[in-house]
Every structure is written in C-alpha cells, then in structure tokens.
Amino acid sequence: MAATASTTAAARRPSAAASHSESMSVAEEVPPTPEQRAALASSLLLQTPPGQIANVYGNLSSILHSTLPEGSTHASATEEAALFQAHATRALESYNTDQLVPFRLPGAERTTIICRAGQLASSTEQEWQGAALPRYFDPSTSQSFAFDHWILAASDIQPHPPNPELEPLRLALQASVDAYLSNHFPDGVGAVFVTYAPLSASATAQAASSAVVNAASAPSEEVKQAAEETVSESKLENMDDAVTAVEATEAVEAEQKESDAATSAPAAETSTGAKSPPEWAGTPSFVIHITGNRFNPQNFWAGRWRSSYTYTPRPAVPAPGTAEADIDASPLGTLRAHIALHVHYYEDGNVQLHLGSPKDSAFLPLPASLPSSDPEKRNAALSNLLFTIIGKHEEVFQRELGEVLSEQFAEKAMRNLRRALPITRQRVDWDKLVNYQLGSELGRGPSA
Numbered sequence: 001m002a003a004t005a006s007t008t009a010a011a012r013r014p015s016a017a018a019s020h021s022e023s024m025s026v027a028e029e030v031p032p033t034p035e036q037r038a039a040l041a042s043s044l045l046l047q048t049p050p051g052q053i054a055n056v057y058g059n060l061s062s063i064l065h066s067t068l069p070e071g072s073t074h075a076s077a078t079e080e081a082a083l084f085q086a087h088a089t090r091a092l093e094s095y096n097t098d099q100l101v102p103f104r105l106p107g108a109e110r111t112t113i114i115c116r117a118g119q120l121a122s123s124t125e126q127e128w129q130g131a132a133l134p135r136y137f138d139p140s141t142s143q144s145f146a147f148d149h150w151i152l153a154a155s156d157i158q159p160h161p162p163n164p165e166l167e168p169l170r171l172a173l174q175a176s177v178d179a180y181l182s183n184h185f186p187d188g189v190g191a192v193f194v195t196y197a198p199l200s201a202s203a204t205a206q207a208a209s210s211a212v213v214n215a216a217s218a219p220s221e222e223v224k225q226a227a228e229e230t231v232s233e234s235k236l237e238n239m240d241d242a243v244t245a246v247e248a249t250e251a252v253e254a255e256q257k258e259s260d261a262a263t264s265a266p267a268a269e270t271s272t273g274a275k276s277p278p279e280w281a282g283t284p285s286f287v288i289h290i291t292g293n294r295f296n297p298q299n300f301w302a303g304r305w306r307s308s309y310t311y312t313p314r315p316a317v318p319a320p321g322t323a324e325a326d327i328d329a330s331p332l333g334t335l336r337a338h339i340a341l342h343v344h345y346y347e348d349g350n351v352q353l354h355l356g357s358p359k360d361s362a363f364l365p366l367p368a369s370l371p372s373s374d375p376e377k378r379n380a381a382l383s384n385l386l387f388t389i390i391g392k393h394e395e396v397f398q399r400e401l402g403e404v405l406s407e408q409f410a411e412k413a414m415r416n417l418r419r420a421l422p423i424t425r426q427r428v429d430w431d432k433l434v435n436y437q438l439g440s441e442l443g444r445g446p447s448a
Contacts, residue, residue, distance in 0.1 A: 031069060034076070034079060034080040034083055035083055037064060037080065037084075038064070038080060038083035038084040038086070038087045039087050041060045041063070041064055041084055041087070041088075042060075042084060042087035042088045042090070042091040043091065044056070044060060045057065045060070045088060045091040045092065045095055046091055046094060046095055046098075048095065049302060049342065049344035049346075049352060050099075050293060050295065050302040050303060050304040050342055050344060051293070051295040051297075051302045052302070052344070053092070053095065057088060060084070061081070061084065064080060064081070064084055065077065065081070068080070089149070089150070092149040092150065093134060093149045096114050096149050096152075097114055097115060097116055097119065098116075099304065099306070100113050100114070100115050100289050100291040100306050100308075101113070101114045101152070102114075102189040102291065102293075103147070103152060103154070105138055105141055105143065105145060105154055105157065106154070106157075108138065108140065108141050109140075110138075110140040110141075110191075111189045111191075112136075112138040112139070112140060112141075112189075112191050113189060113190075113191045113289045113291060114136060114147065115191075115193070115287075115289055117193035117195050117287035117289070118136045118137055118138070118139070118191070118193050119134060119135070119136050120134075120135045120136065120137060120144060132146075133146035133147055133148055133155070133156075134146070134147060134149075135147070135156075137160040138160075139162065139170065139174075139191065139192065139193055139194070140174070140191070142159060142160055142161055142162055143157050143158065143159060143160050144157070144158050144159075144160035145157045145158070162194070163194060163284070166194050166284055166286075168379050169286065169313075169379045169382070169383070170192050170194055170286060171379075172379035172380050172382070172383040173192045173286055173288060173311075173383045173386070174190075174191070174192045175380075175383065176383040176384060176386070176387040177190035177191070177192060177288060177290070177387075178190065179387075180290075180387050180390070180391065181290070184391075184394070185290065185292045185305075187292060187293075187294075188290060188291060188292035188305070189290075189291050189292075190288070190289065190290045190291075191288075191289055192286055192287070192288050192289075193286070193287045193289070194284055194285070194286060194287075195284070195285050195286075195287055196282035196283065196284055196285070197282045197283040197284075197285060197312075283312065283314070284312075284313070285310050285311065285312045285313075286310070286311045286312075286313075287308065287309070287310050288308065288309040288310075288311070288390075289306075289307075289308050290305075290306070290307045290308075291304070291305065291306050291307075292304070292305040293305075299347070300345060300346050300347035301343070301344065301345045301346070301347075302343075302344050303341070303342065303343040303344070304341070304342045304343075305339075305340075305341055306339070306340040306341075306356075307337070307338070307339045307340075307390075307394060308337075308338045308339075309335060309336065309337050309338075309364075309386075309390055310335070310336040311333060311334070311335050311386060312333045312334045312335075313332070313333045314333055330365070330366035330367060330368055331368055331369065332366045332367065332368070332369070332370070332382070333366065334363060334366070335363065335364045335366055335386060335389065336361050336362070336363055336364075337361060337362055337363075337364050337390070337393055338356065338361040338362075339355070339356050339394065339397055340355065340356035341353065341354070341355040341356060341401075342354055342355075355401070364389050364390075364393055365389075366385075366389070367385070370382060370385060371385070
C-alpha cells in the first residue's frame with residue numbers, strides 16, 4: 001500500500017507541475033500592442049452589416065477607449081486612436097469598394113458605383129500613406145475623381161476619355177442594364193465598366209517587338225536610349241541575364257540598321273498617329289455591377305443585393321488548372337457571374353444572412369453565335385442576349401433561395417435559434433428582474 005501510494009503521488013507530481021507551468025504561461029501572456037489592437041478592431045469594420053458602418057465605427061472606438069491597459073496615459077490613448085483611424089481608413093476603402101457603394105458626381109445625371117473595376121490602376125493602398133485619396137472614374141460622365149471614403153465625397157474631378165473602340169458596346173450594355181433595373185430593381189443602381197487584363201508573357205514580348213519596329217524611324221540616339229531602358233526593365237523582371245543580353249544586342253543592331261535606312265524617308269512617314277493610353281493595354285472585359293439596398297431601421301432590418309458579371313468578348317487562352325480551362329468557351333466569349341446577398345435583422349437579437357463569395361462565381365454558357373448577323377445591330381443584339389442569360393440566372397438563384405429559406409432555414413435553423421421557455425412556460429421580463437429580489441427570497445431561511 002505504501003509503495004502504491006508513493007507511486008501514485010509521484011505520478012501526480014508531473015501533472016501538478018504542468019498545471020503550474022500552464023498557469024504561469026497564462027499569467028505571463030503578453031498583451032496586444034496598440035498596433036495589434038487597432039488592426040484587429042479595424043478588421044471588424046469589414047463585417048459591418050448594410051447601413052451600419054457609422055455605428056460600428058463608433059462602437060469600436062468606444063470599446064478601444066474603455067479597454068485601455070491599466071496605467072495608460074492620455075498620450076498613449078491618443079496614439080492608439082490615431083492608429084485605429086489609420087487602419088480604419090484602409091478598411092473603409094476596402095469595404096466601400098467591395099460593397100459596391102453607389103455614388104453620384106456633382107452635376108451628373110446618373111449614379112455610378114464605387115468598385116474595383118472603376119478604380120484607376122495607379123490608385124493603390126500606398127497612396128493612403130501619402131495622404132492622397134484613391135481615384136475612381138465614372139464611365140457615364142467620362143470623368144475621374146479622388147474619393148474620400150470617410151465622407152463619401154469626390155474632389156479633383158478630371159476628364160477620363162473612354163476607349164472609342166469599346167464604348168459603343170459599353171453603351172449598349174448600359175442601356176440593357178437600365179431596362180433590367182426598371183423591371184427588377186426599381187431602386188437599384190447599375191453600371192458598366194471596361195477593364196483590361198494584363199498581357200501574357202508572349203503577348204508582352206510581341207508588343208515589345210512591334211514597338212521596336214515602329215520606333216525604327218526615330219533618331220538613333222533615342223533608339224539606343226530606348227534599348228537601354230528595355231534591357232534595364234527586363235533585368236528588373238529577373239529575366240535570364242544571358243538571354244537578355246543576346247536579345248538586347250540583336251534588337252539594338254536591328255534598330256540601328258532600320259534607323260539608318262529610315263533617315264532618308266520623308267518626315268510625314270515617321271508619324272504613325274496617336275498612341276493608345278497605357279491603361280488600355282491588355283485583354284478588355286466588360287464588368288457589369290448591379291446593386292440594390294434596402295434600409296428599414298424602424299423595423300430593425302436592412303439588406304443589400306450585389307450581382308456582378310464579367311463579359312470577355314474574345315476568350316483568352318486559359319491557364320492550365322484554372323476554372324476557365326474547364327469550360328467550353330463560346331466564339332462570343334465568356335460570361336462570369338457572381339451574386340452576393342447580405343440581410344441583417346437586429347430586433348432583440350442579431351441575425352444575419354450571408355450568401356455568395358468571390359469563390360462562388362460561375363461561368364454562364366453562351367451560344368455559338370448571335371441571332372442577328374447585322375454588324376450595325378450586333379452590339380444591341382449581344383447586350384440583349386447577355387441580359388436574357390443574366391435574367392434567367394438570377395431568376396433561378398432567387399427561386400432556389402426561396403426554397404432553401406422556406407424548407408430548411410425556417411423549419412430547422414430558426415427553430416434551433418429560438419430560446420426554449422423556462423419551466424414556468426412564460427417569458428422572463430429581464431428588464432424587471434433586478435426588482436424581483438429573488439436572491440434575498442431564496443436565501444431567506446425558514447422562520448423560527
């Protein structure tokens with residue numbers, strides 16, 4: 001018995017030591033830094049329900065202020081507030097852009113949408129650090145503007161001309177969007193943007209080669225300078241040094257020969273016309289955004305519908321292993337669809353419905369040809385065809401959503417969310433619970 005007792009006691013010692021070390025590690029846990037607290041709080045802004053961004057920001061500011069570590073000074077509190085505002089600025093930019101916030105420029109007849117497709121390529125998150133606002137463009141007014149995501153205001157409005165080759169189809173798609181909104185989203189907003197996917201490596205090489213040939217009529221000194229810049233850019237892209245040197249040497253020699261032969265040509269032959277802006281380089285796509293918002297704070301609910309469609313007229317060569325490689329591309333191109341829905345009900349609770357994510361996007365099948373072969377009516381026929389497909393897709397989505405909500409969500413999920421009644425089979429009035437004095441009545445012993 002003594003041996004058994006000593007063995008049991010010895011076996012218990014490691015567990016006691018382990019529990020002591022665990023308690024010490026918990027006690028010595030390092031609290032988060034002000035930077036970490038600000039980053040964590042700002043990340044919650046991205047989960048804000050529709051129409052609640054101002055309330056959520058105010059509540060997060062109050063929580064950060066009320067949970068300051070003991071011994072914090074006024075200077076440290078001010079520093080953390082500034083950190084939170086800096087993180088919140090970037091979070092607001094991401095939130096407003098991803099949520100497709102509607103916005104109308106001063107004097108504009110049409111409302112546009114703040115979105116990634118409408119953000120200029122030079123507008124990046126690094127601009128926030130330089131106190132510069134990100135820039136967007138409104139395709140309906142052909143203007144770009146700096147946008148303040150705090151007050152939802154535009155400034156520094158400048159002309160932003162569209163691509164004349166793609167604008168007719170964009171206008172036809174916008175007309176179809178307007179007709180679709182009037183039938184299905186009376187209070188909704190829709191806009192069509194033109195984006196450009198980056199060129200592949202082979203396309204970039206071909207573009208550089210054609211640029212070298214077109215520049216053959218330039219003076220030899222400019223040709224040499226352009227060749228040197230091309231070589232340096234290639235090195236920055238971590239290309240093979242040997243291949244780069246050979247290609248650069250051959251390009252310079254070819255340019256020099258063509259330049260010497262072109263010096264005797266008339267000056268009128270050196271002009272090849274105006275060049276396209278650099279942002280037009282790449283495979284063009286038409287991005288269609290549709291958004292609808294309903295806010296009803298009197299009845300404690302709000303909702304937001306977002307649907308996005310990306311139409312690429314000419315199917316690009318898909319990368320192996322991607323979703324594009326698994327579809328049969330139509331000669332008309334490809335159409336990618338994505339629908340997102342967010343509903344919030346917050347009367348005596350907090351119930352949210354999220355549907356859709358960027359990973360849930362799908363390709364909608366397109367026919368092999370248009371019903372009409374008339375070139376003058378091609379844009380109208382194509383836009384009508386696309387929105388016929390879009391309308392059927394959204395109709396199926398809403399019908400399936402109604403079936404899921406009525407059959408599964410209402411009968412199972414909502415039943416599990418309901419709180420069971422107490423043994424008295426009556427609801428407890430929690431507001432008057434402090435006046436019941438249950439504690440004193442239960443703690444009172446029997447009278448002597």
